[in-house]
Amino acid sequence: MDSKNYHEDLSHIRSMMERSSRFISLSGLSGVFAGLAAIIGAVYVYFVFQREGIDYFDGERNIYGPALVKELVIIGTLILITAVSCGYLFTAHKSKKKGLKMWDATTKRLLITFMVPLVTGGFVCIALLYHHLFALIAPATLIFYGLALVSAERYTLTDIKYLGYCQIVLGLVSLFMLGWGLVAWAIGFGVLHIVYGLIMHKKYK
Template sequence: MDSKNYHEDLSHIRSMMERSSRFISLSGLSGVVAGVVALLGAGYAYLALESAKTEYIFRGRVSYTPALVQELVVTGLIVLVIAVLSGYVFTANKSKKKGLKIWDATTKRLLITFAIPLVTGGIFCIALIFHHLFVWIAPVTLIFYGLALVSAERYTLTDVKYLGYCEIALGLISSFILGWGLFFWAVGFGILHIVYGLIMHKKYK
C-alpha cells in the first residue's frame, strides 16, 4: 500500500515538474490548420507564378517582377498571420480546459528560444530578396524554421524536435534542387504540419 502511494506521489511530482518547466498546451489542431493554410498559400503562389507565364517547375526559370515578388511576400505574410492566430486560439482553448496559464515564465523562455533562429532566418530572407536571390528563400525558411523548432523543444513537447528535423532535412534537400522550392515549401509547411498536428492531437488530446 505504501509502495503504491509512493509511486503515485512520484508520478504527481513528475507531472508538476513538467508543467512548471515545459509548455505542454500546444494544440495539434493548430498544426493542422497551419498546414491547410500553408497549402492554400502555396497553391495561390503557384497560380501567381503561372499567371506571370513563368517556368517555375521546369528548371526554376522565373522572371521575378517587383509586382510578383510583392504578391508572393504578401501571400507568405498572410499565411504566417493566420497560422499564428489559429495556433494561439487553439492553444489558449486547450490551456483553459486544462486549467493552465498560457502566459508564464516558461512561455516567455519558449518564445525567446523559438524567436532567435526564426527572426535570424527572417532577416536573412530579407537580404536574399534585397539581392534578388529569390530561389533560396524556400530552403532558408525551411532550415531556420526547423532550427527554431529544435531549439524550442527544450521548453515544450519533445515531439516538436522531430518536426524540426524533418523541416531542416527538407530545406537542405531543397537547396540542391532550387527549381522545386515551392514544392518543398508546401510539403514542409503544409503536409508535415498536417501530419504532425493529427499525430499530436491523437497523442495528447
C-alpha cells in the same frame, strides 16, 4: 500500499515539474490548420507564377517585378497571420480546458528560444530577396524554421524536435533541387504540419 502511494506521489511530482518547466498546451489542431493554410497558399502562389509566365520549376534566377514581389509578401504575411491566429486560438482553448496558464515564465523562454533562429532566418530571406536569389528562399525558410523548432523543444513537447529535424532535412535537400523549392515548402509547412498536428492531437488530447 505504501509503495503504491510512493509511486503515485512521484508521478504527481514529475507531472508538476513538467508543467512548470515546459509549455505543454500546444494544440495539435493548430498544426493541422497551419498546414492547410500553407498548402492553399503554395497552390495560389503557383498559379500566380503561371499567370506571370514564370516557370518556377526550372530553377533559374527569375527576376520578379516589384508588383509581384509585393503580392508574394502579402500572401506570405496572410499565411503567417492565419497560422499564428489558429495556433493561438486552439492553444488558448486547450490551456483553458486543462486549467493551465498560457502566459508565464516558461512561455516567455519558449518564445525567445524559438524567435532567435526564426528572426535570423527572416533577415537571411530578406537578403536573398534583395539579391534576387528567389529560388533559395523556400529552402532557407524550411531550414531556419526547423532550427527554431529544435531549439524550442527544451521548453515544450519533446515531439516537436522531430518535426524540426524533418524541416531541416527537407530544406537541405531542396537546396540541391531549387526548381522544386515551392513543392518542398508545401510539404514542409503543409503536409508535415498536418501529419504532426494529427499525431499530437491524438497523443495529447
